[in-house]
Amino acid sequence: MPRSALIASKAPFPSRPLLLCSALLAAQAQAQTQAQAPGAAPSVFSAEVQDANRAGGVTTTDAGNGPVRATLSGMEPPRVVTATDSRPAAFELNWSPIKMPTGQKTALLGAHYMVAINEDWGIGPAAYGAAQGEFGGLFTVGFNLQRRFRVGPNLHLAASVYAGAGGGVSSDRVRPGGGLMLRPELSLRGEFGNWYAGVGVSHVTFPNGNGNIKDTGVAFTLGRMDRFLSFNPSDSGSPGRAGDRTGMGFDEIALSAGVEKPRSGSRTRGGAPLTGRKGKAGGDLRQYFGDGSSWWGLEASGAASGGHDGYMEILANAGQDWGIGSQRLRVGGQLSFGLGGGGDMDTGNGWLVRVGPTLRWITPWGPTLRLDAGYMKAPWGHYDSFQVRGSLALPLEKVSRILNTPPLESGTVRAQTLYLSMPYFKEFKFKDGSRDNVTGLGIGMTRDFGGPWYGVAHAGSAALGKAGAFSYGMFGLGAQSPKWNGLRVGAEALVGAAGGGGVSVGGGAVTQGEVWTQWEGTGRDRLRVKVGVGQWKALGGEKHSTPMVSLNIGWAFGTLGPAAKR
Secondary structure (H helix, E strand, O other), rough: HHHHHHHOOOOOOOHHHHHHHHEEEEEEEHHHHHOOOOOOOOOOOOHHHHHHHHHOOOEEEEEOOOOEEOOOOOOOOOEEOOOOEEEEEEEEEEEEEEEEEOOOOOEEEEEEEEEEEEOOOEEEEEEEOOOHHHOOOEEEEEEEEEEEEEEOOEEEEEEEEEEEEEHHHHHOOOOOOOEEEEEEEEEEEEEEOEEEEEEEEEEEEOOOEEEEEEEEEEEEEEEEEEEEEEEHHHHHOOOOOOOOOOOOOOOOEEEEEEEEEOOOEEEEEOOOOOOOOOEEEEEEEEEEOOOOOOEEEEEEEEEEEEEOOOOOOEEEEEEEEEEOOOOEEEEEEEEEEEEEOOOOOOOOOOOOEEEEEEEEEEEOOOOEEEEEEEEEEEEOOOOEEEEEEEEEEOOOOHHHHHOOOOOEEEEEEEEEEEEEEEEEEEEEEEOOOOOOEEEEEEEEEEEEEEEOOOEEEEEEEEOOOOOOOEEEEEEEEEEOOOOOOOEEEEEOOOOOEEEOEOOOOOEEEEEEEEEEEEEOOEEEOOEEEEEEEEEEEOOOOOOEEEEEEEEEEEEEEEEEEOOOOO
């Protein structure tokens, strides 16, 4: 993906001088250390080194493979690494009007986040959802690949192809088939500063199974150029320093569970009233700004109980809170909007709005506990509800950055990997009593917690088979071995929500256990290829389960997390 296309040459990143300062400070510390006599304590230390020195030794790293203890005599202090891999990135929104097989019109709203893999190509996760007409709940999740061509000083041509999986709101006349969605696009974009906008032509199709959704039409794009700053993943566990946010730029990830009660007037798509409570499970990502009292973020959740399996929502949110007696206990409010539907709930064209109070406690140990309530409404449908949920949030950046946004921050490098995930479920049980295999397509992400432990999340949908519109979202914990000759093994356990596509999952709560082997190469390779085997199980209804295998192709990078406790 050309740097001239993704980053305006006249508008360099304002944070690049901070990155340069970070590198210079690290170089200065190393130079001062080498200039001192053997056995003398160096004059510049990170906080981690000072703590080790007071304990009678220093902490150093062994080729980026983790900390080791040593005495001061004859040893260098820890190697403090800096985030040096900075590459163009872009966030895009797409609006694609299409005509359904019934003749009704709808439009798909798409969101892409792409990172340059070389000067011409970019790739990243993406999602589409129905945002017009009466097809709320039609979602797909996948990846977008894009090639850009410079055709003028402030003009570029983009050729893209999106591959994802999902569906929703199906009937005898509107069928997503196996769930696979393809969307090639050709568009011309004009640039203004770090922003760009364009128009082009796109083709949307659900090509496999008995899918009949397809149309070609005009597409509109709005995008913003950015950068992706990261460490090398082989530096995981080492002390690090960065002058800006690393990775995808989020400060916090949270796992949530809650319940909502529909109000009178809420109904199914067939017109029946909705009265029962619905349990939900999901997750969100936040970025804080200012003094840490304001935020924006993205969240996704699905039905986990209450008989509405297949319901899913993806929301953007923004909020503000204030300290109560201290900076760590905070009360405020949040506004959210986005798309949702499925589970036989009448959300109309899919748009949702939610508003309500928030309460959060930033613990002294790192995690944050949140409690929020809200009133949600589908403005163009027949659904509104009150809801409450609790969340456990884990910092992706140091809490000091969240609270104060300092220009330069030190911490510990943590490896993170983004995967294209393809699970194969051997024998799903369907609500009509039949059984069949299903292949999914989705996004997976892992993050190192230190030692053998890591966090993991998966989101995706059916792509092949007869379960079009079946979707899942799961999160959990994994353990992994050290790397041997470029290979690593591990195991993970996940819980979450799934449903749709006629699969029998009870209320929607599911669990999955898996063991895996991963190729990571040697040296500083970023490519990951992981193969796993395990068991998937629905926790409601008949609690049926099925063996599964998965193929995952990933790209690894390092982010700056909170400092490790020595």
